[in-house]
Amino acid sequence: MLGEERRAEHEGALTEPPSSRLVSPDIRDEFGLETIDMSMGPQHPAMHGLLRLILALDGETVVRCDPVMGYLHRCHEKIAENRMYPAVIPLTDRLDYFANMHNEHGYCLAVEDLLDVEIPPRAEYIRVLMCELMRLASHIPSIGFLMLELGAFTPILYAFRERERIQSIFEAVTGARMMFHYIRIGGVKADLPPDIPQKIWEYIESLEAHFQRDFVDLIQGNEIFISRTRNVGKMTQEQAVEMGVTGPALRCTGVDFDIRLDYPYSIYPELQFEVVTDTAGDVEASYRVRIAECLQSISLIKQCLEKMPEGEVMGDTGRRIRPDEGEGFGRVESPRGEYAVHVVSDGSDTPYRVHYRDPSFCNMQLLQEIVPGHYLPDIMPIMGLVDPVSGGWDK
Amino acid sequence: MALTLPEGDLQTRLERYLEGLGNRHGLEESEIVDGVVRIVAKKVDVPAVLATARETLGIPHLSFITVVDRQGYFELTYELIDFRGATVRVKTSIEGDEPVIGMVTGIYPTANWHEREAYDMFGVAFAGHPDLRRTYMWQDHFDHHPLLKSFEISTKRTFEGLR
Numbered sequence: 001m002l003g004e005e006r007r008a009e010h011e012g013a014l015t016e017p018p019s020s021r022l023v024s025p026d027i028r029d030e031f032g033l034e035t036i037d038m039s040m041g042p043q044h045p046a047m048h049g050l051l052r053l054i055l056a057l058d059g060e061t062v063v064r065c066d067p068v069m070g071y072l073h074r075c076h077e078k079i080a081e082n083r084m085y086p087a088v089i090p091l092t093d094r095l096d097y098f099a100n101m102h103n104e105h106g107y108c109l110a111v112e113d114l115l116d117v118e119i120p121p122r123a124e125y126i127r128v129l130m131c132e133l134m135r136l137a138s139h140i141p142s143i144g145f146l147m148l149e150l151g152a153f154t155p156i157l158y159a160f161r162e163r164e165r166i167q168s169i170f171e172a173v174t175g176a177r178m179m180f181h182y183i184r185i186g187g188v189k190a191d192l193p194p195d196i197p198q199k200i201w202e203y204i205e206s207l208e209a210h211f212q213r214d215f216v217d218l219i220q221g222n223e224i225f226i227s228r229t230r231n232v233g234k235m236t237q238e239q240a241v242e243m244g245v246t247g248p249a250l251r252c253t254g255v256d257f258d259i260r261l262d263y264p265y266s267i268y269p270e271l272q273f274e275v276v277t278d279t280a281g282d283v284e285a286s287y288r289v290r291i292a293e294c295l296q297s298i299s300l301i302k303q304c305l306e307k308m309p310e311g312e313v314m315g316d317t318g319r320r321i322r323p324d325e326g327e328g329f330g331r332v333e334s335p336r337g338e339y340a341v342h343v344v345s346d347g348s349d350t351p352y353r354v355h356y357r358d359p360s361f362c363n364m365q366l367l368q369e370i371v372p373g374h375y376l377p378d379i380m381p382i383m384g385l386v387d388p389v390s391g392g393w394d395k
Numbered sequence: 396m397a398l399t400l401p402e403g404d405l406q407t408r409l410e411r412y413l414e415g416l417g418n419r420h421g422l423e424e425s426e427i428v429d430g431v432v433r434i435v436a437k438k439v440d441v442p443a444v445l446a447t448a449r450e451t452l453g454i455p456h457l458s459f460i461t462v463v464d465r466q467g468y469f470e471l472t473y474e475l476i477d478f479r480g481a482t483v484r485v486k487t488s489i490e491g492d493e494p495v496i497g498m499v500t501g502i503y504p505t506a507n508w509h510e511r512e513a514y515d516m517f518g519v520a521f522a523g524h525p526d527l528r529r530t531y532m533w534q535d536h537f538d539h540h541p542l543l544k545s546f547e548i549s550t551k552r553t554f555e556g557l558r
Binding site: 078 | 398400455456457458459461463464472474476478479480482503504505507508509512516529530531532533541542546548
């Protein structure tokens with residue numbers, strides 16, 4: 001922990017808030033100071049997908065940050081209005097492509113809310129098992145991306161090694177590596193192959209054995225990591241709540257809001273887990289929250305495997321899915337926060353309206369709020385704190 | 396820095412929200428169904444209802460705003476959650492050729508982008524909004540609002556044979 005000690009010497013210099021670097025508009029006018037407009041993205045190697053930030057710079061300090069979206073917009077909500085209910089599930093896969101299982105789960109919960117169908121317990125356990133594996137496959141690379149953007153190349157290789165192994169499990173279970181179409185209305189597509197629970201157990205044991213070494217000891221305490229992330233992107237609880245932030249970005253400020261606990265769905269009330277929070281509310285805290293959530297997911301996967309009952313995996317929804325007129329809501333905790341689906345039915349076999357509340361879209365509003373006052377290179381760690389996914393904000 | 400989240404039993408909280416909103420505003424409908432306070436308000440009352448929810452009742456989070464094109468009028472759903480299990484769902488409808496409703500960005504700052512998205516996709520204008528630009532579609536030379544039912548897509552599937 002050499003870095004920690006060295007850092008303590010410089011602690012004083014870092015405590016001034018970034019907003020103190022901003023020159024007030026009055027002084028700017030009086031002295032005729034000018035800002036430079038700069039466009040960052042949409043084709044930028046370190047940007048999370050196709051995002052364009054219009055920045056106003058005063059020297060190297062960002063004065064204004066305005067995200068421009070729409071480069072990947074496919075209007076999934078419109079396409080969904082012209083398809084039958086089950087045919088919308090593959091579209092939801094393509095929203096947030098780092099949380100496909102959560103997207104499917106949220107949509108299926110919303111349609112099941114309309115239908116009142118009973119889900120077999122084994123299907124519920126398989127859903128939660130898959131969602132927690134997906135959370136690992138999203139949190140670990142997001143730590144890798146954060147480090148890559150800070151200039152460290154090793155963690156992304158370790159992160160993608162883990163993601164590849166989880167994707168191999170998904171491939172064995174669902175037949176696809178990314179666009180699964182596995183969670184269906186009323187259950188899941190197919191039962192787990194007989195050897196898979198053992199394989200998942202072995203993989204989780206091996207991940208647990210080297211998780212501390214590869215993702216904690218390698219990163220935490222590193223001097224460069226601390227100086228690039230501590231007090232960077234610092235926000236208060238009020239700011240985070242006002243801007244509608246959810247997920248790890250909210251929990252790193254100390255608000256213990258987790259849909260799995262506060263708005264329980266599926267079998268989460270039967271499982272033991274903790275909501276991890278941190279108080280600092282900066283990029284480093286969000287990294288610590290993600291690490292601790294990975295450990296919680298590992299524990300949840302083990303509990304699912306231990307408690308998994310036998311039985312059917314598909315409820316009886318009838319051959320055609322045609323809900324009565326009304327509205328259905330589904331809300332799940334995706335790796336990035338609150339993912340909610342609102343389905344409106346008019347009694348036909350196509351949805352009348354589908355609305356997705358994607359956490360990437362809502363969390364990105366934070367950029368306008370916290371980036372001003374930071375230096376230009378600090379935008380990259382802040383993107384690692386918000387961790388948006390292009391398919392998510394551009395539905 | 397500390398933020399106070401609502402405490403106490405879920406049912407008493409729901410009743411408190413229902414009572415708090417019902418007493419101040421002439422609501423068209425209000426009831427509690429499955430842990431959700433459902434409210435139907437008049438268009439002009441919506442900003443005031445949400446202001447009461449945030450400032451008096453302390454509901455911190457606006458989850459989303461859904462617009463539904465009912466071909467003739469628009470139906471808006473504002474979903475508020477208090478982070479501890481309770482949901483308040485405010486519904487309203489906008490009629491007329493030029494849909495306009497008061498903005499709630501001043502009350503819930505997160506509504507900024509939700510309202511921009513609703514404007515982009517449906518052409519619903521939010522009076523007083525500080526930054527009502529399109530979020531996804533082109534800023535210039537594009538006069539359509541794609542999620543309106545009158546906007547046909549070329550690959551529309553009808554499934555006539557199955558019906």
